[in-house]
Amino acid sequence: MKNVTIGQHLISGGLSGFTGAIFLQPLDLLKTRLQQGDDALKSKNTTVIWRTAQDVVRKEGLKGLWRGTGATLVRNVPGVALYMTGLTQLRAVMATSPYFTAVQQRQSLGVSNAPSVLPKLSSEGNLLAGATARVGVGFFLNPFTVLKARFESEMYAYRSLSGSLLSIMRMGPPELLRGFLASSLRDAPYAGLFVVFYEGIKRETSYFFPTVYAAGIHSFSAASAGAIATMATHPFDVIKTKMQVRSEDRYRGFTSTVLRIWTQRGVLGFFDGASLRLTRKIFSSAIGWAVFEGMLLFMQRPAS
Numbered sequence: 001m002k003n004v005t006i007g008q009h010l011i012s013g014g015l016s017g018f019t020g021a022i023f024l025q026p027l028d029l030l031k032t033r034l035q036q037g038d039d040a041l042k043s044k045n046t047t048v049i050w051r052t053a054q055d056v057v058r059k060e061g062l063k064g065l066w067r068g069t070g071a072t073l074v075r076n077v078p079g080v081a082l083y084m085t086g087l088t089q090l091r092a093v094m095a096t097s098p099y100f101t102a103v104q105q106r107q108s109l110g111v112s113n114a115p116s117v118l119p120k121l122s123s124e125g126n127l128l129a130g131a132t133a134r135v136g137v138g139f140f141l142n143p144f145t146v147l148k149a150r151f152e153s154e155m156y157a158y159r160s161l162s163g164s165l166l167s168i169m170r171m172g173p174p175e176l177l178r179g180f181l182a183s184s185l186r187d188a189p190y191a192g193l194f195v196v197f198y199e200g201i202k203r204e205t206s207y208f209f210p211t212v213y214a215a216g217i218h219s220f221s222a223a224s225a226g227a228i229a230t231m232a233t234h235p236f237d238v239i240k241t242k243m244q245v246r247s248e249d250r251y252r253g254f255t256s257t258v259l260r261i262w263t264q265r266g267v268l269g270f271f272d273g274a275s276l277r278l279t280r281k282i283f284s285s286a287i288g289w290a291v292f293e294g295m296l297l298f299m300q301r302p303a304s
Helices: 006-035 045-060 062-066 069-094 102-108 123-152 161-170 180-205 211-245 254-271 274-300
Strands: none
Touching: 006 045, 006 062, 006 069, 006 123, 006 211, 006 274, 045 062, 045 274, 069 123, 069 161, 069 180, 123 161, 123 180, 123 211, 180 211, 180 254, 180 274, 211 254, 211 274
16 A cells, blocks of 8 residues: 555545535634524524524525535644544654554454554543644644634625734734634633544444445544534634624633623523534534545545
């Protein structure tokens, strides 16, 4: 088998991010609209979602559900590419350490035949690698995360990606890194838990299905891992969105934002938009990792 280069990892990750962004943008937009509010919800979450979608379509047409897709692509295509590439490279380095090779030892004994070309680590190694790679990429791309959230929100009348990014940059580092703490508290455990469950479910699932169903195994494992990690970290997603789209002083700090949400909505306020994010993460994880690993497996096939 051929060795897969960093460039091929980047291409596979970029394609993964592009596919998910195009198909799932409406879920992101509706989630942001639900989370941006400052008042207690007076209806069931499903009713609010439906009314929000109807309102968007009435005002902007069906294409309004894809508002902010450009900002999402600017954030997610390089973001997913860098994350997946960085994660793979980091796991490859960690795999050289005896402390993180527990899974590799089981693989060498023929215990698992999981269809994968990615480095194998212990659960502790996967947790650390996922968290480190995700937070590192998140730091460099946080300005685009702010841009994405504001384009999806109806609270900003941005007309172009470049103009809106420049307006954020003029406000200085505090605005460029707005919500990064909340993002990190969401992304570190999310990515760590995701990789642990993804590899574990993929390993167990492969016992019952032949490797010819690799794409199905990758999709099922990623969807399951995404669901678990999403529900465990969703409160920080709500906090992040509030901090990035609200301009009031009460949303400037992490602690003040938490207190505001608690005062307005109680515990349920930290799960606004949870069903939308859960749905998006299930599908984006299934699509993203099936595309990423599928592309790498294809690239490793020997030329006939």
